[in-house]
Amino acid sequence: MSSFFTLPSTFSKFQFYPLPFSSSSCSRLPCRGGSNVQHVENHDLHFVLHDALDASGIDTTHAREARQGFCSQIKRLTDIEKETSICINRHVDLGRTALYIAAEDDSLVSHSSVPLPVDAFVGRLDDLSMDYCPHYNPRCDSSPEKFLESIERFLYVHKGFRRTSANLLEPQALYLHSVLTHRSGSPAMLSLIYSEILKMLRLWGLLYFDAEIYFPHDALNVPKGYHKMKSKESDQAHIMTSGNLLVEILNNLKHAFWPFHHDHTKTLFLRAAHAANCVDRSDFVGESGSQIASAKAAQHRLDRGVWTTVRFGDMRRSLSACERLILLTNNANELRDYSVLLYHCGLYKESLQYLTKYQELKNSSIQVMKLSDSKRSMEEDAAVDKLLTRLSLIQLEHGWSRPSVARNFLGNNSDPW
Template sequence: MLLRRPVERIIVEDDPRYRRVDMSEIFAWQARRAFVINVARGESGINLAEAALQVAAEDDAIVSHSSVQLPVHSFLNRISRVANDANRLYLREMPSNSTPQQTLQAIQKFLFEEQRFGLPAFGRSNIASGQVLDNPGVYENAKYAYLHELLVTRKGVPAVLAILLEEVCQRLLSQGAIDFAVRVDCSSLDRLPKAEVIPGLNRHMVTRADGRVLNTCSSDVLVEMLRFLKRAYWPFPWQSTPDNATGGFLSAAMTWLEGEVRAELQAIARTAKHRLERGIWTSPGAGDLRRALASSERLCILLGDDGPLERRDVAVLYLHAGDLAAASVHLAAYMSSSAAADAPREERDVLRRIREALDAVPDLSKAPDRPVLSVQSALDEQQPEIDTERRVSLTW
């Protein structure tokens, strides 16, 4: 009788032949730097579509561990094709005596009716004012705030649709298909965006020597997009208010001070982390600290002193990420603002407790100075070195 040797089971994920160097930190740094360089051009020079796609590229690098970067330029080329189709199928067929308003109406009809770019069923947000949610990510689907997802699925929140509308009009202007500047109405981000002609501005007046067209859409749409993403990935309970003054800060702060008491949330978070580390792109449900922190950091860079509440929120996320020095700096910046002085008593008490806890950390005061997040501090950030010893499994 022949005895069979037991077959040794090979765990593919542990086999070095099926592992590769993790490039995600490099890709994330490159996308963040491109975003910051864009923001540094100022309100008139920023390219909102490019900035929005760099946000998507950084988030993709954070979670996908892909060996290639998100193809930002491919999606920009896709927008160019949309603009070319609008020109070829609609604008060239219009009478020569058409007014700028009629031409603009044709562009919007092409985008929102012919191409069917539109809003998700919930419009701006799926979270109603006054709700307290354990997991905001269950209600806010992050894909609706990514420009590349809009180009694929044709559905997005109003802010991202406004970015697409503005970019298509800019492309048509730079091509000479239209000879008037357009402003996207951002007075309300609850509905389908509408553009309006800016009287007295033609193509020559808004085009720079390098061929770039001046931005005529408020960067508020970028802020709105990032706040949607922060909310979608927030890994703690969220209290929705009309002015978003409370948000998720108190729940995150109390969790850091007193610890998480709900085991089911921890189980959801562990499952989400396991799936995301293997490149399975699903809603994390219980949130994603890395992408919530990335969105908060970009908001601090974009808003600067005009966004004290963003500094408060990024500080509490730094606490959970274990970066106490950065948390201390941003907490101090927030507490010196008028917004902190006007905060509810409960929040001021929590801030005091956090400050006392940080002051009790040994050697924290001796840590190297950390700058408050800004355009300049982000530009000064050095590229991380590739850790060739750190390898990740191939995604299947």
């Protein structure tokens, strides 16, 4: 096994070595499943978040253990499991996996001396299914439709679970332990909770028909169940699979904590590339004063390493979401997005490594090449080329141990949930 990178800037005096629960060990997991992008090989890639935090004096023991738990679950996510509905998934414990995601991020931002009690929240999720039993009336809930109505009445009325009324920047809506506590969550979290109830009822022999959950793609509705035998063809687009659910959870976190929120018409990568001046600024002449001010404010906070509100993002949690998405998916774009965040952290060597890997995969992917004629793709390609050129120049001019700008976004800054 090759040694870890020596990080530049404030981390240059630290040499990193493998730890028992190193995030880099997870990066060698094979990523499988259906994807529209070339397969991502992770054996030669090493993640840097946990090591960088350790170098800045932050203990990442609990974060590493949570990441290892996440890896242990997704190793069971075969091609078939990824395409299996969350209502009948058997091999991957989706609830526990979501709690491992929450446990890692909780450790990253709270620096607590005790880990998030994953087992306790798994027990709370099981208790929720147990609580439904007194509300089940075989005579009144004999038909599949009545049976599902009684579950939804229990979940959304008696227990008071609701879809969050605010946007997805609310951390409480994105983490399972918070949703179980505050009973307000994203559609992905509500779908997960609903599916756990259905799986438990099937285990007890109470669910006697093939039930499915309708995942809403609008901004208002909550997940609801339906009898699959009576489903319409249009319902297929609303079936949530195990693989897609985990990607949805991580993408929600990635979007919520992405440090650049100044232009929601652009992709996450283009927003970060814009902040790094890697895009044609003539394309932004129509920006409003508030958008420009927001971009400047976000960059100012990034330069100072200040994280006091999720409105301006959180580099730690966006990096952790990117790392887990690389482990979980075959989407090479995750390498590109991870790379641009590393660039903003001053980790130029690692940034170039991931961006180069992205370019190799992109150039060998027929599917991506077919999409390259779109305006957005061409803009992203141009930004990637500029970033590659800049990283190469930094390597030639300064060497990796002396970045031109020293930034530390990963210091000891605790944020309230």
